[in-house]
Amino acid sequence: MATIAPKNYLSKIDEFAAHWPLVNTALGSPVILSGNYLVATLGTDRTALAAQITAVEAAINTNQGAIATRDTLRASIKERMRQFNQIVRGAFPGSTYVNMLPKIPNIAAAPGLWMKAMADMNNVWTQINAMMPIPVGSPVPLVLSGVYNLATFALEQNTLNAAFTAIESTEEAVASAIRVRDSLWNPIYDRLKQYRLSVQGRFPSGAPLLDSLPSLTPPPGSTPAPVNISGVWNAGISKAVITYTASTAPNLASYQLRASYGGTKYNAAAEAVVDTHLAGDLTPFETNSGLVASGSKVFFKVYVVVDTGNERGSNAVSVTRP
Numbered sequence: 606m607a608t609i610a611p612k613n614y615l616s617k618i619d620e621f622a623a624h625w626p627l628v629n630t631a632l633g634s635p636v637i638l639s640g641n642y643l644v645a646t647l648g649t650d651r652t653a654l655a656a657q658i659t660a661v662e663a664a665i666n667t668n669q670g671a672i673a674t675r676d677t678l679r680a681s682i683k684e685r686m687r688q689f690n691q692i693v694r695g696a697f698p699g700s701t702y703v704n705m706l707p708k709i710p711n712i713a714a715a716p717g718l719w720m721k722a723m724a725d726m727n728n729v730w731t732q733i734n735a736m737m738p739i740p741v742g743s744p745v746p747l748v749l750s751g752v753y754n755l756a757t758f759a760l761e762q763n764t765l766n767a768a769f770t771a772i773e774s775t776e777e778a779v780a781s782a783i784r785v786r787d788s789l790w791n792p793i794y795d796r797l798k799q800y801r802l803s804v805q806g807r808f809p810s811g812a813p814l815l816d817s818l819p820s821l822t823p824p825p826g827s828t829p830a831p832v833n834i835s836g837v838w839n840a841g842i843s844k845a846v847i848t849y850t851a852s853t854a855p856n857l858a859s860y861q862l863r864a865s866y867g868g869t870k871y872n873a874a875a876e877a878v879v880d881t882h883l884a885g886d887l888t889p890f891e892t893n894s895g896l897v898a899s900g901s902k903v904f905f906k907v908y909v910v911v912d913t914g915n916e917r918g919s920n921a922v923s924v925t926r927p
Contacts, residue, residue, distance in 0.1 A: 607641075608656055608821065608822045608823065609821065610916065611658070611661075611786065611787075611790075611796070611874070612789050613914065614654060614657065614658065614793075615651065615654065615655055615802075615865055617797070617819070617821075618647065618650075618651045618793065618797070618915075619651075619732065620819035621647065621652075621797050621800060621819050622644060622647055622648060622651070624804075624814070624817060624818065624819055625644040625647070625800065626644060626766075627814060627817075628804055628807075628814055629644070629671065631808075631814055633806060634656050634811070636800065636803055636804065636807075638796060638799050638803060639798060639799070641671040642796055642799075645794070648794075650787040650789070650792075650793050651793075653789055654786070654789045654790060654793065655782070657782070657784060657785055657786045657789055659720060660782050660785070660786075661779070661782040661783055661786050661875075663754070663782075663873050664775065664778045664779045664781075664782040665779055665866075665877065667775050667778065668772070668775035668776055668778070668779050668866065668867060668875075669866050669867075669877075669895065670774050671768055671771040671772045672772060672866055672867050672895065672901075673895070673901075674764070674768045674771070675765065675768040675769060675771075675772060676858075676899075676900055676901040677897055677898045678761055678765040679712060679765060679769060679898070679900055680712070680898035680899040681761065681898075681901055682719075682723065682758075682761055682762070682765060683709060683710075683712060683899075683900075685749060685753060685758060685761075686707060686709045686722065686726060687709060688749045688750060688753075689706075689726055689730065689747070689749060690706045690707070690727075692744065692747060692749065693706060693729065693733070693747075696743055696744055696747075697733070697743070702729055702732070702733060703723065705728070705729045705732075706725075706726075706729060707722040707723070707725035707726045707729070708722060709719075709722065710722050712899060712900030713900055713902070713925075714728050715771035718906075719765065720766055720769070722790065723762045723765070723766070724762075724763075726758070727755070727758065727759060727762060730747060730755045730758065731755065733746075733747055734746040734747060734755055735746060736845045745889050764783040766918070772867065776867060776868070779875055783874050783875065794821070797819075797821060798821060801818060801819075801821065804818055807820070810915055823913070823915045825833070827911070827913055827915050828915045828916075828917055829852060829853075829854035829857070829909040829910075829911050829915065829916070829917045830852070830853060830854070830909070830917065831909065831918060831919045831920070832849045832850045832851070832852050832860070832907055832909055832919050833849065833850045833919045833920060834847055834848065834849040834850075834905070834906070834907045834919045834922055835847070835848050835919060835922060836848075836901070836905055836923070836924045837924065838896070838924050838925065838926055838927060840927065841869055842891065843893060844891045844893045845891070845892055845893065845896055845903065845905070845924040845926075846889050846890070846891055847862060847890040847891075847892070847905050847907065847924075848887060848889040849887070849889075849890075849907045849919065851887055852884075852909045854909055854911050856911045856912045856913065857885075857909065858883075858884055858910050858911055858912045859881050859882060859883050859884060859885075859906065859910045860881070860882045860883075860886070860908070860909060860910070861878055861880070861881050861908040861910055861916075862878070862879045862880045862881070862882075862883075862890040862892065862905060862906075862907055863876040863877060863878050863879060863905070863906050863907075863908060863918070864879045864892075864894055864895060864903050864904065864905055865903070865904040865905075865906075865921075866874065866895045866903055866904075868904075869902040870904065870921070871906060871921035872904075873906075873918070876906070877894075879894050879905075880892060890905075890907070896924065896926040897926075898926065899926055899927060900925065900926065901926045902923055902924070902925040902926075903923065903924055904920065904921050904922070904923045905922055905923070906918040906919050906920070906921050906922075906926065907919045
C-alpha cells in the first residue's frame with residue numbers, strides 16, 4: 606500500500622471507477638466483488654475518503670496556524686524580555702529585582718522554559734509596578750517601547766501559552782485524521798486488488814480491457830531517482846532558498862517543493878506542496894512558507910515527478926529563520 610501516495614488516492618480510485626463500467630458492458634453483467642461490492646459501492650467509499658482527506662488538510666492547516674502564532678509571539682516576547690531586563694538593570698541597579706530577572710530562553714527552547722520565563726517576568730513587573738513609595742525618577746509603572754505595558758505583556762503571555770497547548774492538540778488531531786484516512790483507504794486498496802484479479806480471470810490474454818486495467822504498483826524502473834538538495838536562509842530576500850540537482854529521468858514532468866511544518870523531522874504523511882517547477886527549470890526554490898518569525902523552522906524536500914505520476918523525494922533539509 607505504500608506504493609501509492611495519499612495525494613493519489615482519489616485519482617487512483619477514479620481510474621478503477623472509469624474502467625469498471627467498461628468491463629460490466631463487455632461482460633453483459635456487473636462485476637460484483639465479495640460482500641456484494643459494486644462499482645457504486647466504490648463510489649460511496651470514495652466520497653467518504655474524499656471527505657476525510659479534506660479533514661486531514663484542515664487539521665494540517667490548523668496546526669500550521671498554531672505554529673505560526675507560536676513563532677510570531679515567541680520572537681516578539683523574546684525581544685520584550687530583552688528590553689525588560691535592560692530597563693530594570695538600568696533603573697534599579699543592585700536591587701532584588703535585578704536578581705529576579707528571567708533568563709531569556711533560547712528561541713527553540715521547550716515550552717516549559719518559556720512559560721517559566723514569562724511567569725517570572727510577569728511577577729517582577731507586577732512587583733515593580735506596585736512599588737510604594739515610588740523612588741524619585743523611577744520609571745514606575747514600567748512601560749516598554751511602543752507603549753507596551755504589563756497588561757499587554759500579560760495578554761501576549763496568555764496567548765503564547767495557549768499556542769503551545771494548541772500545537773500539541775493540533776498535532777494529535779493531524780495524526781488522528783491521518784489514521785482515519787488510511788483506515789478508509791486500506792480496505793479500498795484491497796478492493797482494487799480484488800477487482801484486478803477478478804477482471805484478469807474473465808478475459809483472455811491480450812484483451813484490450815486487460816491492457817487498460819489500472820495498476821496498483823509502478824512498473825519496474827519507472828520510479829525516478831531522487832535529487833539532492835540543500836537549503837539556506839537568505840536574509841536579503843527574507844526567504845529560504847532551496848537548490849537541487851538535475852534529475853536524470855527521461856520522462857521528467859516537474860520538480861515539487863514540499864514542506865513539513867513542526868516536529869523534529871520531515872513528516873511525509875503531513876507534507877504540503879509549496880511550489881512546482883517544470884522539467885528543465887533548475888531555478889532554486891524561494892519560499893517563506895512557515896518561516897514567519899525568528900526561530901521558525903521548516904523541513905523541505907524536492908520531489909521528482911515523472912509523466913506517469915510516479916515520484917521520488919529528495920533528502921530532507923531544514924531551514925531556520927534567524
